[in-house]
Each structure stands twice: as structure tokens, then as C-alpha cells.
Amino acid sequence: MKLRIYALAYLLFLYAPIILLPLFAFNDGTIIAFPLSGFTTNWFAELTENKALHAAVRNSLFIALMTAIFSTLLGMCAARAGAMANFPGKRGIIGFVMLPLVLPEIIVAVSLLVILRQVLGVNLSNWTIIAAHVLICTPFCIAILNGAFQNLDPSMEEAALDLGESRWSAFRLVTLPLVMPGIISSMLIAFTISLDEFIIAFFLTGTNPTMPVYIWGLLRFPASLPVVMALGTLLVALSIILLTIAELLRRRGIKRAGGTDKGGFL
């Protein structure tokens, strides 16, 4: 019982900032502090008029979509290879691909900045951010897709092969539908991570800032803070919706593949 109270208090600690967000987003005052002064939807209205913000949001959505597609494709390759028979160096190779999960993001950011700008002379653009985001999202995709691929019964695909299907069509007709929920879940997670990522994007952003980079700029100006709160409220709502869909699909995927849910994205 004591543990339950502690766990609930801990959840409150985790959610404290998120609970405050809508309070200030609808607060009719320019200072982000208590006491609250009144109800307004002005800050949300201001969001609709800000052209620079719209451009940043469009950039981020494009980057997040591309990241979701490419990191999920790479994640599928790794997760499927991981579920197959052992080959020499398997653990080391998968371990290396998972490395960005524990590497400090600033290390990834500066090393990519050096290689892209100073060595290759590439101009920074949305694609440089996409390249970096694919690198850091792939481990998360692998973790989710592992759940889908590892519980799969290999005899099902073998049956399709025995019945005369080619390897590709056996994969497409038998395995793919079974792991589809996992794939969509993985794409949603990669999308959410990329949309929210700031540390790497700040280093690799070109002339067009992403949404977090734009928000970072706004945080310096006290006058723009209420608008940031309104934007944050929308973003939190959006990520909770995306993550809930991802979680439901992840569970369905594991169930469909005949496994038991061990819980958690990581």
C-alpha cells in the first residue's frame, strides 16, 4: 500500500510539468507564473497567424515522416536478422547498431557536424537532420520490432515456401501482415522522437529551423512564452495520441504473432 502511494506520487512528479502546460496556455496573462489571471484562447489564435512557426512545423513534419520511414526500414532489417539463426558477430553487430541509444546526443551531433561540414563540405539541410535522426531512431525501432519478429513462428513462412511461394512473397503474404502493427508502432515512435528532438537538430539545422529549434529561439523572449505554452499543449496532446495508437498496435502485434506482452517500449 505504501508502495502504491509512492508510485502514484512518482507519477505525479513525472506529470507535473505536463499538467502545468495547459494551465498557462489558457491563462490570460503574459507572465508564466502563479496566480493565474483568467481564461483566454488568444495564444492559440496567435499560433495560427505565425508564418515562421508554420514553416518550422512543416519542416519538422517532413523530417519526422522521412525519419519514421527510413529508421523503420533499417529496424526491420535488423530485427528480422536478429530473429534468424545465429551468424558470426551477430551480437556485436546488433550491439553496435543499438549504440546511439546510450551515446550522449551531443557526441552524435558534433561528430556528424564535423564529417558533413568540414570533411564532405555538404550544406546543412533537412536531409542532414534526417540522416542523424534515422541513426538515433533506429535502435528504438529495433527494440519495438524485435517484439514483433521474435515471437513469430518460423514454420508459417516455411509452410508458404513449401507450398511454392517465393521467399519475397512468403514474407509479404505471411510475415508482413503479422508484423504490420509493430511496423506502424515503430514508425509512430520514430516520428514522435524526431518531431521532438532538439540537441542534434540544433547543430545540423540549415537555414530553415525545425520546430524545436524555433521554440528554443522563442524561449529567450518572455513575450512569446504564452504562445510557446499553447504550442506545447498541442504538441503534448498530439504525442499522447500518437503514442497511445503506437502502444495499442504494439500490443496487437505481439498478440497476433502469438507472444505474450512483456510491456514497455524499450
Added chain:
Amino acid sequence: MAARLSAEQKRGIGLVAAPFSYAIMLLAVPLLAIVLFSFWTQDFMDVDTTFTLNNYREIVEKPIYFSLLQRSLYVSLCVTLVTVVLAYPVAYFVSFKVHPSRKSLWLFLITIPFWTSYLIRVFLWKVILGYNGVINSGLINLGIIEEPLTFILYNVNAVIITLAHAFAPFAILPIFVALEKIDRSLLEAAQDLGESKLMTFLRVTLPLSMPGLVAAVLIVFIPTIGDYVTPELMGGAGGKLIANMIQVQFLQLNNAPLGAAIAIVAMLSVTAISLLFVFLNRRWLRGRS
């Protein structure tokens, strides 16, 4: 049979080749590049590619780098300690006390804040801890304090609180996974043999969950050294960390070679401490793979 197995092995290697070569190109090669860069020097707009240890010499000789590194390691260690100690009971609760059908709901609730609006979350801690913040106005209204507390914003404490919040799920999940693996009949056996609940925990549960605890420590300790958002927003003048210095060297002073050298020194320090920690815990990790 042997021939067929090797065909499958080949397909496995073929599949893993794509993510592996991607990681080689965008992770291994860039990491090698910054190592190389750290031995070069910045000469106005160009990089002088003669081999030199000058960057490392500067880091050793100027006390600012050492004190920043020291403070960063101190912050990372505090964050790790706070995060893991606070997280363990939660992981224990979810693994042992929550009904199996509701475990994934709990884990989901724990991970949600971790995925949402990192920047704005950090900023809101400023609102919570600030001079007119939630904590101060709350305590004043309750009559507990008369003057706002000032030791909780724009210093190292604020950085530690905010980072401990940001990394909480990272600590809970590995501990939870390790606790889930524990065979529950071992606990019954311990109690049948007359151990108290506390002794059962200390002599059975805790040692068996050590691999998760070690993983949690590493997964919090290593990435925290690379965060520059939290010290920038929460740290004030005295709370800047090594990552802020790396960022300044790369993006403001345009001295990529020195920035690279600082990044490498920071990385090596973190790696050395992590390896030492794993070595000290080898007795718990051995024979449990």
C-alpha cells in the same frame, strides 16, 4: 542441414548489412573524424592539419575545462544516484504488486512524459522551481516559508532535479525487466526457510536485480553528460556544464578541433567511470547471461 543453415546465416548477414553499414557511415566514421580533428588546430577559417597535441594541452592547462568537467561528472553522478534510487521502488511496485494485465498500462504511463516536448518540459521546471514558481508560492501560501527559496533555481541543484525527471523512465525500465526475470519461487523458498521479508529482499531480490540496476546506472549516467539544454536553461551562471562548452566551441567560437578534443575528453572520462563501475559489479553480472 548444415548447408541450409549457412544459407540462412547468409540471409541474416545480408539483412543486417543495411543497418550496420548505415551505423558505420554515420556513427563510426564521424567518431573517427572527431578523434582526428582533435589533433588538428583551427587557423581562422581553415583547419591546420598538422598533428598536434595543443588542444589537449589547452584542456589540461586551463582550469576552466577541468572544473567544467568535474562539475559535469558530479552532476551526472548525482542525477544517476537520485534517478536510480527513486526509480527502484517504482519498478519493484510495477513488477511485484501490479496485476500482470495492468503492467503494460503502468509502463506506458511512465514512458509518456519521456517522449513529449523535451524543451518545453525543461522550461516548465523553471516555472515550478522559480522565484514566483509553483513550489515557492505554494510553500508561502501554506505559511511554511516567508521568503521564496532561492537555492532551487539557476544552480546545479536545479539542473540535477530537471535531469533526474527527464531520465526517470530510462532508469525504471531496465530495473523492471531484471525484476520480471526473477523466479518467484526463490522468494517463497527464502520465506519458507525463515527469512524475514526485508532479508528476502536484501539477500534474494536485490542481488538478482543487480544486472538491471547496473544497466539503469549506465543508461542514465552516460547520456546525461551530453545534455546542454538543461544547464543552459536551469543552471544560471554557475551551473554550466561541459556540453555547453562543446556547443560554444562548435557553434559560436568556430573552433571545431578544440570542441572535438573536449568532447573526446568528456567521453573518455564517462567511459572510464562506467567501466570501473561495471568492473566493481562484475560479481553480480557474472554467470547470468
